[in-house]
Amino acid sequence: MHELAITQGILEIAEREAAKHDSSRIKAIKLQVGEFTGVVKEALEFSFEVIKLGTLAEQASLEIEVVKLRQRCPACDEIFVAKDRFDFLCPVCSMPAEILSGRELRIEWIDLE
Amino acid sequence: MHRIAVDTNILEANERIAEENHEVFQKHGVFVVNLMSAPGAGKTSVLEETLRRLRGQYHLGVIEGDLMTTLDADRIQALGVPAFQITTGTVCHLDARMVHNALHGFKVDDLQLLFIENVGNLVCPAEFNLGEDLKVMVYSTVEGAEKPKKYPLMFHEAEAVLLNKTDLLPYSGVALEELQRNVHEVSPEATIFPMSCRTGEGIDEWIAWLIGRMNQRSADVANNSASVTEGGGIRAHLEG
Numbered sequence: 059m060h061e062l063a064i065t066q067g068i069l070e071i072a073e074r075e076a077a078k079h080d081s082s083r084i085k086a087i088k089l090q091v092g093e094f095t096g097v098v099k100e101a102l103e104f105s106f107e108v109i110k111l112g113t114l115a116e117q118a119s120l121e122i123e124v125v126k127l128r129q130r131c132p133a134c135d136e137i138f139v140a141k142d143r144f145d146f147l148c149p150v151c152s153m154p155a156e157i158l159s160g161r162e163l164r165i166e167w168i169d170l171e
Numbered sequence: 172m173h174r175i176a177v178d179t180n181i182l183e184a185n186e187r188i189a190e191e192n193h194e195v196f197q198k199h200g201v202f203v204v205n206l207m208s209a210p211g212a213g214k215t216s217v218l219e220e221t222l223r224r225l226r227g228q229y230h231l232g233v234i235e236g237d238l239m240t241t242l243d244a245d246r247i248q249a250l251g252v253p254a255f256q257i258t259t260g261t262v263c264h265l266d267a268r269m270v271h272n273a274l275h276g277f278k279v280d281d282l283q284l285l286f287i288e289n290v291g292n293l294v295c296p297a298e299f300n301l302g303e304d305l306k307v308m309v310y311s312t313v314e315g316a317e318k319p320k321k322y323p324l325m326f327h328e329a330e331a332v333l334l335n336k337t338d339l340l341p342y343s344g345v346a347l348e349e350l351q352r353n354v355h356e357v358s359p360e361a362t363i364f365p366m367s368c369r370t371g372e373g374i375d376e377w378i379a380w381l382i383g384r385m386n387q388r389s390a391d392v393a394n395n396s397a398s399v400t401e402g403g404g405i406r407a408h409l410e411g
Binding site: 060063064067068070071072075079085089094095096097143144145146147153154155163164165166167168169170171 | 172173174175176177178179180181182183184185262263264266294295297298299320323324325327355356357358359360
């Protein structure tokens with residue numbers, strides 16, 4: 059349950075941005091959360107509801123975009139997407155693949171009043 | 172209402188402190204290993220065996236992370252190796268700030284090799300860099316063969332997977348090859364060491380690999396500083 063720590067990070071960054079733009083209210087926060095992170099969307103939403111109370115983001119909604127795990131094989135250039143489970147070997151030539159996306163833990167934008 | 176593009180890593184604060192930790196470690200020439208696993212996989216036992224074999228050759232230290240108690244630090248200190256216990260209370264992982272704070276009370280200046288034993292947990296520690304040189308994972312043969320598939324992130328992050336408790340394989344109903352294959356699928360670049368702290372199997376191989384990585388790092392640092400000096404020399408020449 060490290061989502062609480064992660065939500066704290068989200069709030070710190072959002073409040074810093076709000077202060078930078080002289081805003082006293084954060085209306086929405088948009089996140090990109092890679093599929094291949096140790097973060098559970100529902101736990102993140104739950105933590106956010108708890109932690110936002112009494113902050114500039116008290117009224118804010120959280121929009122979470124889950125980014126698919128995409129990989130590329132450096133040997134044969136095959137690009138593939140994980141299906142029901144994560145496998146890091148190329149389905150064509152069985153070589154170790156590199157991650158193109160799916161490790162994101164980013165704030166993309168925030169809406170300020 | 173207006174929209175502000177932020178485009179910032181949520182873990183940036185942790186990343187920044189991890190980098191600072193790394194700089195401190197590098198400055199003092201300390202090689203740092205972040206040891207992770209599920210509870211009960213045998214991290215402390217692996218550490219004990221590793222420290223026993225290395226204590227005559229290197230200046231060693233250990234930072235222990237647990238929710239409660241100093242039991243693990245006590246076990247390490249019993250070997251004559253300095254240990255510092257971080258008790259996280261309810262936090263399920265170590266983060267860079269906890270390690271940073273530990274460095275105020277635990278001198279690493281004279282160390283050559285520092286192990287950080289993370290909180291036993293297969294999920295959360297994988298997301299938090301501590302400033303280490305190497306992530307190593309302990310996976311015991313009695314945890315079930317599917318763990319790498321269920322918890323792929325930590326396996327994927329680890330450069331070495333110590334497949335511990337091979338002495339229990341006859342009772343676990345799992346073939347060593349299946350465990351190795353499952354680790355390889357989610358972490359193709361990781362080096363796997365079948366190991367038993369009871370019989371001593373695999374420990375010398377793991378230590379030889381670890382020393383190899385330390386030496387490689389020392390050589391890289393020496394090369395870097397040589398090329399910096401060289402670059403400075405060229406600049407001085409051009410400016411002259």
